[in-house]
Amino acid sequence: MTETAALPYVxxxxxxxxxxxxxxxxxxxxxxIKAPGMLHVAILRSPHAHALIKPIDLATAKAASGVRLAxxxxxxxxxxxxxxxxxxxxxxxxxxxxxxxxxxxxxxGECVALVVATTRALAFDAVxxxxxxxxxxxxxxxxxxxxxxxxxxxxxxxxxxxxxxxKVGGGDYxxxxxxADHVISLRxxxxxxxxxxxxxxxILAEPNxxxxxxxxxxxxxxxxxxxxIADTVGIPExxxxxxxxxxxxxxxxxxxxxxxxxLCPFLARTLGVPIKWWExxxxxxxxxxxxxxxxxxxxxxxxNDGKILGMRVATLGNVGAYLSNMxxxxxxxxxxxxxxxxxxxxxxxxISKVVVTNTVPVDAYRGYGRPEGGYIAERAIDAVxxxxxxxxxxxxxxxxxxxxxxxxxxxxxxxxxYDSGDYEGCLNAAMKAFDYTARTSERDELxxxxxxxxxxxxxxxxxxxxAPSRRLARIGFxxxxxxxxxxxxxxxGRATIYSGSMSQGHGHSTSLAQIAADVLQMPIxxxxxxxxxxxxxxxxxxxxxxxxxxxxxxxxxxxAKRIVAKxxxxxxxxxxxxxxxxxxxxxHFRVPGTDIQxxxxxxxxxxxxxxxxxxxxxxxxxxxxxxxxxxGMSSPSGVHMAYVEVDPExxxxxxxxxxxxxxxxxxxxxxxxxxxxxxxxVQGIGQAIWEEVSYDRDNGQLISSSLLDYAVPRAECVPNIxxxxxxxxxxxxxxxxxxxxxxxxxAAPPTIVHxxxxxxxxxxxxxxxxxxxxxxxxxxxxxxxxGARQ
Amino acid sequence: MPDADEYLHTVTVTVxxxxxxxxxxxxxxxxxxxxxxxxxxxxxxxxxxxxxxxxTVDIDGKAVKSCTVLAVMADGSSITTIEGLNSDxxxxxxxxxxxxxxxxxxxxxxxxxxxxIRELLRENPNPNEREIRHGLSGNICxxxxxxxxIRAVESLAAGARKS
Numbered sequence: 001m002t003e004t005a006a007l008p009y010v011x012x013x014x015x016x017x018x019x020x021x022x023x024x025x026x027x028x029x030x031x032x033i034k035a036p037g038m039l040h041v042a043i044l045r046s047p048h049a050h051a052l053i054k055p056i057d058l059a060t061a062k063a064a065s066g067v068r069l070a071x072x073x074x075x076x077x078x079x080x081x082x083x084x085x086x087x088x089x090x091x092x093x094x095x096x097x098x099x100x101x102x103x104x105x106x107x108x109g110e111c112v113a114l115v116v117a118t119t120r121a122l123a124f125d126a127v128x129x130x131x132x133x134x135x136x137x138x139x140x141x142x143x144x145x146x147x148x149x150x151x152x153x154x155x156x157x158x159x160x161x162x163x164x165x166x167k168v169g170g171g172d173y174x175x176x177x178x179x180a181d182h183v184i185s186l187r188x189x190x191x192x193x194x195x196x197x198x199x200x201x202x203i204l205a206e207p208n209x210x211x212x213x214x215x216x217x218x219x220x221x222x223x224x225x226x227x228x229i230a231d232t233v234g235i236p237e238x239x240x241x242x243x244x245x246x247x248x249x250x251x252x253x254x255x256x257x258x259x260x261x262x263l264c265p266f267l268a269r270t271l272g273v274p275i276k277w278w279e280x281x282x283x284x285x286x287x288x289x290x291x292x293x294x295x296x297x298x299x300x301x302x303x304n305d306g307k308i309l310g311m312r313v314a315t316l317g318n319v320g321a322y323l324s325n326m327x328x329x330x331x332x333x334x335x336x337x338x339x340x341x342x343x344x345x346x347x348x349x350x351i352s353k354v355v356v357t358n359t360v361p362v363d364a365y366r367g368y369g370r371p372e373g374g375y376i377a378e379r380a381i382d383a384v385x386x387x388x389x390x391x392x393x394x395x396x397x398x399x400x401x402x403x404x405x406x407x408x409x410x411x412x413x414x415x416x417x418y419d420s421g422d423y424e425g426c427l428n429a430a431m432k433a434f435d436y437t438a439r440t441s442e443r444d445e446l447x448x449x450x451x452x453x454x455x456x457x458x459x460x461x462x463x464x465x466x467a468p469s470r471r472l473a474r475i476g477f478x479x480x481x482x483x484x485x486x487x488x489x490x491x492x493g494r495a496t497i498y499s500g501s502m503s504q505g506h507g508h509s510t511s512l513a514q515i516a517a518d519v520l521q522m523p524i525x526x527x528x529x530x531x532x533x534x535x536x537x538x539x540x541x542x543x544x545x546x547x548x549x550x551x552x553x554x555x556x557x558x559x560a561k562r563i564v565a566k567x568x569x570x571x572x573x574x575x576x577x578x579x580x581x582x583x584x585x586x587x588h589f590r591v592p593g594t595d596i597q598x599x600x601x602x603x604x605x606x607x608x609x610x611x612x613x614x615x616x617x618x619x620x621x622x623x624x625x626x627x628x629x630x631x632g633m634s635s636p637s638g639v640h641m642a643y644v645e646v647d648p649e650x651x652x653x654x655x656x657x658x659x660x661x662x663x664x665x666x667x668x669x670x671x672x673x674x675x676x677x678x679x680x681x682v683q684g685i686g687q688a689i690w691e692e693v694s695y696d697r698d699n700g701q702l703i704s705s706s707l708l709d710y711a712v713p714r715a716e717c718v719p720n721i722x723x724x725x726x727x728x729x730x731x732x733x734x735x736x737x738x739x740x741x742x743x744x745x746x747a748a749p750p751t752i753v754h755x756x757x758x759x760x761x762x763x764x765x766x767x768x769x770x771x772x773x774x775x776x777x778x779x780x781x782x783x784x785x786x787g788a789r790q
Numbered sequence: 791m792p793d794a795d796e797y798l799h800t801v802t803v804t805v806x807x808x809x810x811x812x813x814x815x816x817x818x819x820x821x822x823x824x825x826x827x828x829x830x831x832x833x834x835x836x837x838x839x840x841x842x843x844x845x846t847v848d849i850d851g852k853a854v855k856s857c858t859v860l861a862v863m864a865d866g867s868s869i870t871t872i873e874g875l876n877s878d879x880x881x882x883x884x885x886x887x888x889x890x891x892x893x894x895x896x897x898x899x900x901x902x903x904x905x906x907i908r909e910l911l912r913e914n915p916n917p918n919e920r921e922i923r924h925g926l927s928g929n930i931c932x933x934x935x936x937x938x939x940i941r942a943v944e945s946l947a948a949g950a951r952k953s
Contacts, residue, residue, distance in 0.1 A: 015889055022897030023885040025832020025872035029898065032831035121817065198836045198844060198898040198932050248834070248898030249932050281837035505896030505933050671892050675934060679895065682935030707841035707930075715936040716923040744935075 005523045005587055009514035010735070013671035014524070018509045027246040030202040030216045035274035038204065039068055041267060042123035043260070043277075044113040044130050045286060046105035049139035049358040049700020050152060053103055053112065057131040061115055064129055066122035069271065072113045073100035080233050080266050083257055086224070088476040089328040092164040095155035095356065097322040099232075099259045105134070106154055106321035107358050108702045109286025111259045116267060120278065139358040139700035143295055143318035146357045154321060154356045163323055164354035166332035170411030171347030173301070176310025180301035184387055188379050189769040190372045192293035192318070192693040193686075194704070195365045196712050197504075199248020200279040201288055203260055205268035212239045215265055218247040219532075220255040220502050221542030224479065226534045228257045233265050240265070244532035250504035251683070252364035253288050255544050256325045260287075282706045290693055291365025293318035294331060294372045298339075300380045301347075306388055306395040310347030313339045313376055317354050320361035327363050328354050333415065333475055334369020340410045341377025342423050342459040342637060343399040348411035358700040360693075364544065366683060367462070367742035371749060374460045378750035382757070386766055392457050392754065393431065400424060400459070407731070418461055418635040419738075420728050421663060426639040427459065429726060430661040434641040443643075447762055452646045453656070456755025460747045461637040464739025465547035467630040482629035483547070484539040485555040487516065487563050489622040491609040493602030494526040495563075500540015501552030502531050506676070506741065508548060511668045515553050515735065519560035521587040522601065538625055546636070546739025549668055554733040555628035562624040567604045570622075573615040574599055574607055634730040634738035638662035640681070640747040642755040648763075651778030653689055653756055655719040660747065663726040665738035670725065673740050677723045680744020686713045687745070688752035692771045764788070801865045805830065806874030814861045821845040821856040823864070824871060832872040832901045836930065843929030846902035847871045853909035855902075855928070872901035875908075883946060884908060891942040895933035903929050907943055916948040 021027050056072040081099040088094060100111045113130050117123035138152040145151055146161040154161055177183050197218075204216040213235060219225045222242040230237035247254065260277050268275040279287065299312040317331020336350035367374075385395040400423045401408050408418045431437075436455070443453045466472060467481025486498040497516055501508055513527040520527070530536050543552070564584055571589035572579035575596055583590050588598035604622075607613060611620035643657040660677050667673045690711035694703040704710040721744075729736030749770060756772050757765065763784040768776060802811045805828060812827045824830045824847070833856060836844035845856045848870040875882040884904050887893065894900045903926065910917065910925040917925060922943045923936070931939060944950055 016892065019889040019894065019897075020881075022894055022900055023872075023881070023888050023904065024876050025830070025901050027832070027897050029831075029834070031835070032825075034829075121815070196932055198842065198896065198930065199834070200836075247896060248836075249896040251932070281839070281842075505894075507895070675892050675895060675938060678935035678937040679933045680935075682937075683932070706839045707837045708839045712930055712932065713935075714930065715926040715940070716920075718936060720919075720940070721935055721937050 005517060005521055007518060007521060009517040009524055010668050012669065014510055014514060014669055016507045016510045018507060022246070029199050029246050029248055030204055030218050031278050033204055033216055035204060035206045038274035038276050039116050039118060039271065040120040040123045041264065041275055041277040042115050042120065042127045043111050044127045046101065046108060046110040046112050048105055048134050048136050049108050050137040051105050051134035052137065053101060053105060054133040054135065056113055058113065060129040060131065061126040064126040066118040067115055067126045069116040070113065070126065073098055073102040076100050077102050080262050083232065083259065085323045085325050085327060086228065086478050087326040087329040089164050089166060089332055090476055092328045093158045095158050095322055099262050107360055108700060109360055110321065114263060116271065116275065141357050141359050141695040141697055141700050143316040143355040143357060146355050147353065154358065158356055161356045162353050163356060164328045164332060166352045167350065168337055168413060168415060169349040170413045171310065173310045173312050173347045173349040176347035177301040180309050181304045182387060183299060183301045184383060185297065185299040186379065186383055186767060188296045188298065188375065190292045190294040190296060190375055191687060191691065191770045192362065193291045193365060193691050194285055194693055194710055195251040195253035195291055197249030197251060197253055200281055200284045201254065201258065201260065202278045203264040204274060204276045205264040206274040207268050207272055212241060213265055213268060214241045214243060216243050216245060217261060218254050219244045220250040220504055220544055222502060222532055222534050223500060223540045224542055225261065229261060229265055232262050235265065241535045244502060247504035251366045252291065252368060252544060254504065255542065256289050256363050285705050285710065286360055286702050289324050289361045289363040290320065291362060292372060293362045294335065296376050298376055298380050300384060302384050304388065306384055306390050306398050308343060308345050308384060308399050311340060311345050311380060313350040315352045317352060318357050318359065318362060319354055320359045321356060322361050324361040324363035326368070327361065329475060329477065330364060330368045335373040337416050338370055338373030339376040341374050342401060342461050343377060343381060344401050346411055359695060366680065366745040370462045370742065371746045374746045375750055378458045382754050393427065393436065396457065396459055397424065397427065416463065417632060419632060419730050419732050421461060421635060421637040422726065422728050423459055423637055423639070425726055426637060426661045426663055429724065430639040430641050430659050433661065433722060433724060434659045439643055452648055452759045452762065454644050454646065454755040454757065454759025456642040456644070456751045456753065456758060457639065458747050458750035458754060459639045460743065461635050462546065462739060462742060462746060463633040463635050464545055465551040465630060465633050466545055467551065467633055469629050479541060480629065482627050483541055483551040483555040484625070484627050485552065485559045486538050486625040487556070487559045489563060489605050491606050493605035495520060495522065496528045496530060497556055498530045498537045499552055499556060500537055500542065501548040502542040504543065506543065506548060507672045511549065511672060512553060512556050514668055515556050516560045519557060519564060521584065539627070546741045549737045550634045550730065550733050550739060551628065551630055553668060553737055554630065554735055555626050557735050558628055559624050559626035562626065563622060566624070567601060567608065567622060569615055569618055570608050571599050571604045573613050574604065630733055632732040634665060634732050636662065636664040636738035636740065636743055638743055638747055640751040642751045644755040644759055646756060646759040646777060648781050651774035651776070651781065653772060653777065655685065658719050658721050660721055660723045660744065661726060662723070662743050663728050664740040664743065665730040666727055666736035667725060668737060673725065674723045676740045677744045678721045680742060681721050681748040682713050682718050684745040684748025685718055685752055688749045688770050688772060690771050690773060799862050801861050803864050804868040806870060806877060816862060818861040819857055820859040820861050820864045823861040824856060830871050830873055834898055834901060836898065841930065843906060844899050844902040846905040846929065848905055848908065853906045872904060875904065887942040887945050891938045891945060893934060893938040893942040899929060899931045903931065903939060911946060917943070919944065
């Protein structure tokens, strides 16, 4: 090789290698893939939120043009399923979930029957011909109503609609409340959201001549999907190949186990032909799992100076009609363990109940639990500042966990450890970038002329990369915490990385190659990254919980080091020196202090494959596989600030400025890291101001059933995001990185809510729930004005 | 039920300078003709209510959401899709700017975005930020928060190119 490596690659804003196919229309998403002779599936979905199903008449559909097969849940009973969650918290009552409803439906959108036909259009035509008679039952969609006495019961084995009760805490809240100068309480809602990946879900299952089955699936977790589909459909895992090609966004929604992911492989095996399913957007709103949907009761005990002594929390996590993959863990461990946020609150008592309702199942969405838990901490501290009329920044400063406290165990519990951080540093940097003092004066000045501006602040932390594996058993998490990578060097000295992480737009082909290039001291052009094919990639857990760089990246780093170690051993043999005298510098094996001619990595790689002069006991080849199980989890953190103006006549919020200071440890690629912050923040702004899944409370109909009725942020609704970083390296992994992907969606909702509440403070408004839509704000102002006049 | 073939229509379209004659059902949307019949899968489908703009193509000089056009309505028209922008091998300046400014993550909305921006810059060669944001309000991106898309378009504005 003659190319020289421009080391180090880590830390540089390299442009992405994966862009070219995507900007030229050559990306390959699942629905772009066709297989010869493929048939299409269309699914009949329940129009009722809760109903008994009478026997289904499929005769007309079966006779329709192009139809090859029509099946109801009764036809499939005992053949595939049931769908079993992948995280079952101790004590959880797991409801039965058939792949296709058999005698009862429990949410609008549940699969009731299916048709296989020669075209998608003909399949849908035939679905319209299926005759189903329903006997509607009373439905419940609200989590608080679902646990009331007399509420409709969804599952026989789930008393009072509560699947799981989880408690956590430390210290003595009651004593803290007695000693406090003030105790206040508030109830906040964490609104139900639709993740809204721009690519909806799609599946192509293709039987191969050798009896194996290939399933093209936009999966964040291809190896997990292989296991789940194998277990649930009854296919030997080694005969199932999952290929995840380009993925049009995931955000958590593409890591669950859905009925269609089981039906397509089953139908492909049954009919012996390729089977395709594609989800329309409106179908997606009623079948792809939703996010958030919590009610949170918070009680805070604090002193006159703003120091919080204790906090009591009770949450209800609405998980929809069945327990999706992680649904018993998200509202519990992932949420209330983090209710104290970045603050030193030593007396903490929290309880979470997981509640089933007649709605689409709810599971992980960008941050899963941390946006909900962080919102508890931030709404609490903001309420304290408001109650005492103290500066929102100073109250945070007074309560922050200090730099010297790390590693920090909140409320002296056993479950959570924040590895490192510098919250004050982030706060100071954010205040400077935001020009906090000048902005505060400007806001106050403008209020005199009835211009309602507000400043919002929020701090957050997170724990990323669930690990180590042996700890996950205790919480019933049926996965490991490791990530696998293989670095395979060819006989010319170029490398291919096979990673179990799974990019869905994150840019792993660039960032993982940057990590490897530094260790291998090799030009990045000499490194390829392979993901998303269980036949090529040895093993993996995939991408979720902001784990890819900290766990997947560390795995690549350690694996590449093994390559260098072996190459050094081979080089020593070639140079006829002791291995400990060999140094690897600038892509060459050298013997410092001698005039021995250095050996290039490529020459050593060739020898590894020739095997001619290998040291005794060294096997040929230069190819290492790593299962990296981290010792702990990384804790990114940050402080965000927003400046907004509210028009009291319309209720419209204009975001004038947004500053994000995030600490994600060592940054592999600051350009990509900032991109993650931008996107996460705007999704969080969406939650704060516009996005909400709306159900008819009386009959459980899904009202926000298309993108006409569910408002994701548009370019003209959002500001520029002024992102900068602080880098406190994580001590939990060899490259010092922390999670980045979910940080924006954790920080932005409270930041925006606080800014809007600050702008509305002249009206005496102290609380509003998300989304703070124009009608909601306008009504609050009208009510406040009316109240003031009375 | 009558045989579906009785209803089939013949449509002739020029796409990326190549003429195609295709037989379609009356209900076929232009986006389906492009993707299913011509295998031009760079044009994507992100919704079913014409909200997202992922299917935007150029029809006779106008950026149009191809899910709003029946294939039979496009008969005789000249269409450019994302695949037609770099037909000479070199990246179109908008494509190059998307790469330089990291204006895409998952890339699913990108072809539609680029086709819309092409028209936006034709109509207004020197847009300011507000005009760019307004001009892109018919295209949804869920990954980038639009921040870097705006930077990419700003870099192409006439004022930026001169300086």
